[in-house]
Amino acid sequence: MIFILLFLIVHWYLSLFMQTFFHHRYASHRAFTMSRFWERFFYLTAYITQGSSYISPRVYAIMHRMHHAYTDTAMDPHSPANDRNIFVMMWHARQMTNNIYQAKVLIEQRFLKNLPQWRSLDVIAHSALSRLGWITIYVLIYFIFSSSAWLLLLLPIHILMVPIQGVIINWFAHKYGSINFKLKNTSTNLFKIDFLMMGEAYHNNHHKNPAQVNFGFKxxxxxxxxxxxxLFNWTKIIRIPKH
Structure with missing residues (x-):
């Protein structure tokens, strides 16, 4: 039981870190820069940590930029204002990511600037074989190390980890919480102190200053x-621009 719970916690935070560090702050907002070597390193790490629910950093960045440009309007790719419940919003967001990845929608040029891309890895990562492979690994880990059958109920979290992390912010942080800044959208700070989402829950702060590297304000x-x-800036893995 302890191993399974540790596995869930480690998987959650590694996946979440890559989403907020690489997909969000780097790919979407270019809050810092890095060399091509480190970009490829973190690109691969994102695939390994996100596994079956991996989303291309390029696709994520395009959709997230659209979210900022059209927050809470009909053109927002994921907003509680447009969908009647969480599951409908998740499905619509999934359709949008697939359409962007497969180039089935016309994307404005302003959303296509300075995007990381590793096409060959994305082809592998987005394949059904890859996703089923990761799911098989999760299932085997649970069957080998689970001490109780109820622990199998945690498996869907691993399988759908990135969408679950996304919906916590994209749904709940647009419906509940507090605000530091009065904006023309429904973004909130979901938690006063954000241990669960590693800073992502300071969503109102983020909408106020999207390119700010630190999502905390108070x-x-x-x-x-x-x-x-x-730490990465100090070790020269990345460079935070001086303003």
């Missing part, structure tokens, strides 16, 4: 991802 709003970003 002194108690600790953004765990920002500490790693500072």
């Amino acid at each position: 002194w108690f709003e600790m953004d765990a991802t920002y500490f790693f970003i500072r």
Whole structure:
């Protein structure tokens, strides 16, 4: 039981870190820069940690830029304002990511600037064989190490981890929580102190300053991802622009 719970926690935070560090702050907003070597390194790491629910950083960035440009309007690719429940919103977001990946929708040029891309890896990662392979690995780990049958109920979290992480912010952080800034959208700070989402839950702060590397604003709003970003900057893995 302990091993399974540790596996869930480690998988959650590694996947989440790659989403907020690489997909969100780097690919979407270019809050910092990195060399091509490190870009490929983190691209591959994102695939390994996100597994069956992997989404291309390029696709994520395009959709997220659209979200900022059209927040809470009919053109927002994921908004509680457009969908009657969480599951409908998740399905619509899934359709949009597939359409962007398969080039079935026309994307404005402003959303296509400075995007990371590794086409060959994305082809593999987005294949049914890859997703089924990761699901098989998760299932085997649970069958080998589970001490109780009820632990199998946790398997869907591994399989759908990125969509689950996304819906926590894209649904709940547009319906509940508090605000530091009055904006022309429904973004909120879901938690006062965000340990669950590594800073992503300071969503109102983020909509106020999208390119800001630190999502925390008030002194108690600790953004765990920002500490790693500072460490990576200090070790010269990335470069935070000087303003």
